[in-house]
Amino acid sequence: MHPASDEPESLFDVPKISRSTLNEEVYEQLKHALMSGKIAPGSTMTIRSLASSFGISVMPVREALRRLVAEHVLIILPNRSVALPVFTRERFNEITRIRTSLEGLAAEAGSINLTPEMIERMAHMTQLMESQTPGKHADILAWNREFHFTLYRASNMNMLVKMIETLWLQAGPLLHLQQRVFAEKETPVYVHHHRALRAIGTRKPKQVRDAIVDDIEDAAKIISAAL
Incomplete structure (x- = not known):
């Protein structure tokens, strides 16, 4: 976990924004x-x-x-x-427990409504994550988010998706800890993503839910150990 530091001149690389919205x-x-x-x-x-x-x-x-x-x-x-508040292991573990409940629900419900185009997009996101050069944490995390939220948005439960997004905002600053561990592997394989995709293909919503919950919990174990 990075220690707090003096604020840099530019916090992160962002495109200049137009004044319309x-x-x-x-x-x-x-x-x-x-x-x-x-x-x-x-x-x-x-x-x-x-x-x-x-x-x-x-x-x-x-x-x-x-x-x-x-x-x-x-x-x-x-x-x-x-x-950003400094995370304790207890706070992170509490957020993880809530995430598994909410995201498991969204995954199970969303898997029923996915279109072929959405499924193809989820598969493509996983392929990009596994083929990316190690160290490109920001890209991998962006693709991972798209994989998950493509599935969650398909639940058509906007309030649930908003609640999940808020939890991701809180946990997001810690997700790079997991990616550091994955980057040490010669060929990172996102096993739970593939499990979810297979379950989606065979129309087994409960197995989709289990795969997503396991995905969250496995990542949480890595992050929690680093806190």
């Missing part, structure tokens, strides 16, 4: 950075430095941060900057 775009960019583990737990951010990174005014950034604080993803510090 600033609030939503800043919010989505910050979510992506969090889920990709680009911001380490304990890191602090100021509105001004984030606005500078995006190349925009402070107002949209303030609104995006307000939403993330309301979702319990970020916390406000006494100096009015915001930070």
Whole structure:
């Protein structure tokens, strides 16, 4: 886990944002950075430095941060900057237990509604993850997220998907810990993804649920051991 450090001049590499839908775009960019583990737990951010990174005014950034604080993803510090809370093993394990329940439900329900195009996309995401050069953690995490949320969104339960997304935002900064372990393997194989795809192909929703739950729990064991 990376120690907290002084805030860099540019927190992460982001494209400059147009001024048409600033609030939503800043919010989505910050979510992506969090889920990709680009911001380490304990890191602090100021509105001004984030606005500078995006190349925009402070107002949209303030609104995006307000939403993330309301979702319990970020916390406000006494100096009015915001930070990612430092994770304890207990907090992470609690989030993992909730994730397995919610994501298992979404996986089982979503597997029934997947179109051939969605299934093909999930298979392609897994193929990209396994063929990617080790060390490209951000890309792998982005593809992993697309694999999971393609399945979850197919449940057609928008409230459930939103709850899952909030949990991913909280756990996202730690997911790079798992990818470091995977990167040490000569040929990473995402076994549970393949299990889920086979179960989807044979129309066995309960087995899809089990594969996704095992995927979450196996990753959590690696992360929890590093906390």
